[in-house]
Amino acid sequence: MQIYNSLTRRKETFKPIHEGKVGIYACGPTVYNYFHIGNARPFITFDVLRRQLEREGYEVTFVQNFTDIDDKMINRANEQGITVKELADRFIGEYWTDAKALGIRPATVHPRATEHMQQIIALIQRLVDNGHAYPGKNGDVYYRVSAFSGYGKLSGQNMEDREMGASERLDVETDKENPADFVLWKAQKPGEPAWESPWGMGRPGWHIECSAMSMTYLGDTFDIHCGGKDLLFPHHENEIAQSEGATGHPYVHYWMHNGFINVDGEKMSKSLGNFWTVRDISKEFDLEAVRMFMLSAHYRSPINFSHEQISEARTSLQRMYTARDRMRDLLTKAPDSALTADEQALLERVKEHERRFDESMDDDLNTAAAISAIFELVRDANAHLDQHSSRAAVQAVLDSFTALTGVLGFAQKDKLSDPTEQPIPEEIMQMAQERAEARKAKDWKRSDELRDAIKAAGYILEDTPQGQKVRKAT
Numbered sequence: 001m002q003i004y005n006s007l008t009r010r011k012e013t014f015k016p017i018h019e020g021k022v023g024i025y026a027c028g029p030t031v032y033n034y035f036h037i038g039n040a041r042p043f044i045t046f047d048v049l050r051r052q053l054e055r056e057g058y059e060v061t062f063v064q065n066f067t068d069i070d071d072k073m074i075n076r077a078n079e080q081g082i083t084v085k086e087l088a089d090r091f092i093g094e095y096w097t098d099a100k101a102l103g104i105r106p107a108t109v110h111p112r113a114t115e116h117m118q119q120i121i122a123l124i125q126r127l128v129d130n131g132h133a134y135p136g137k138n139g140d141v142y143y144r145v146s147a148f149s150g151y152g153k154l155s156g157q158n159m160e161d162r163e164m165g166a167s168e169r170l171d172v173e174t175d176k177e178n179p180a181d182f183v184l185w186k187a188q189k190p191g192e193p194a195w196e197s198p199w200g201m202g203r204p205g206w207h208i209e210c211s212a213m214s215m216t217y218l219g220d221t222f223d224i225h226c227g228g229k230d231l232l233f234p235h236h237e238n239e240i241a242q243s244e245g246a247t248g249h250p251y252v253h254y255w256m257h258n259g260f261i262n263v264d265g266e267k268m269s270k271s272l273g274n275f276w277t278v279r280d281i282s283k284e285f286d287l288e289a290v291r292m293f294m295l296s297a298h299y300r301s302p303i304n305f306s307h308e309q310i311s312e313a314r315t316s317l318q319r320m321y322t323a324r325d326r327m328r329d330l331l332t333k334a335p336d337s338a339l340t341a342d343e344q345a346l347l348e349r350v351k352e353h354e355r356r357f358d359e360s361m362d363d364d365l366n367t368a369a370a371i372s373a374i375f376e377l378v379r380d381a382n383a384h385l386d387q388h389s390s391r392a393a394v395q396a397v398l399d400s401f402t403a404l405t406g407v408l409g410f411a412q413k414d415k416l417s418d419p420t421e422q423p424i425p426e427e428i429m430q431m432a433q434e435r436a437e438a439r440k441a442k443d444w445k446r447s448d449e450l451r452d453a454i455k456a457a458g459y460i461l462e463d464t465p466q467g468q469k470v471r472k473a474t
């Protein structure tokens, strides 16, 4: 697989540290709210990376943390009059709900920062011991940027033009040796949750949490670290400084960053009123459509979110479901005949579509081209499979479809939901029930009358192999 490595700024052939195994760390959400569509993009993208690596035979250890202690968490918990832990527990629960609906698999491990204080403190201690960090007068501990010559190698930013991250700006720091130094440990302020440490009661900075948790589960050096482009600086730059400053070894071999999301052509922000959480969107769309929308573009390209785009993505997805259902239906009555020459040619083409899919995915996760390969397969299936097709042919095409859509996480459930759909009224369901009974009694006249009455009320009754179905006429 070719991966664009943000560290070297070029595509490189992926080579794992340990044959057949891959360790991946992805920065997870700060659990103070529902996550927004900007957060959803890396979750979906790197879930697909993991699935493709598994398809290629790797054993993947995928670690995605929960940031469950920081300024935003503390402020929000105070606003709501609950503890930080209560807030974290609630929004970790909400994370699972949305992640599941987006088709994001749980990671191998989801470490929480507050459950890794020992590892975090030990890492800071190592940095203090070897001169890469120093305690200030008030119980804060800072990273000494000048002690790490590799600072800036990821972002290209040097010490002089280093801006401070938003979370640090909140602190009034007075005893840093250098304005570029950043905080590893924050002394407790009144009313804040705190942990015991060699520097007094306090809590970790955000950057050190990710260094400590990633190395706990993946070792001092691991394969892939990923996240949104907005995390590249200072968060990931600081992670490198902390980890390599402590161990003296390279921290990560491949850094992957996804591009930004705009909403209706503008940067998403609360003040512009175009801020969308995934939960908001779930009130209108099956979230699988959001997944399709995200994967329809290359992960490093900026994308523009709009309702029209999600609606189009849903239509594409429905085509996949329809093709799948048709193949499943054909399979129930397919004859056990030998493959015809046409069917053999079809299966050859299907192999070709699979090859194109894998080539696209191996080209730095070109999911847009991989989706086109699936639609080539769908077109072939729709055009060349029918009730005369042999079981072996239908099964082979369906297996291939299932494997490829499985990597992207599409068409895995019974059907797409429509959250805006009104339930079918009770009286219509009643009429449908009566009609089923009339048919059973071979009372065709009554059966037709009821069907017409249902139609006149704006609903359509369909007889399917699974029984009758009622839906609203469109």
Ligand SMILES: [Zn+2]
Binding pocket: 026, 027, 028, 210, 235
């Ligand atoms: Zn992180």
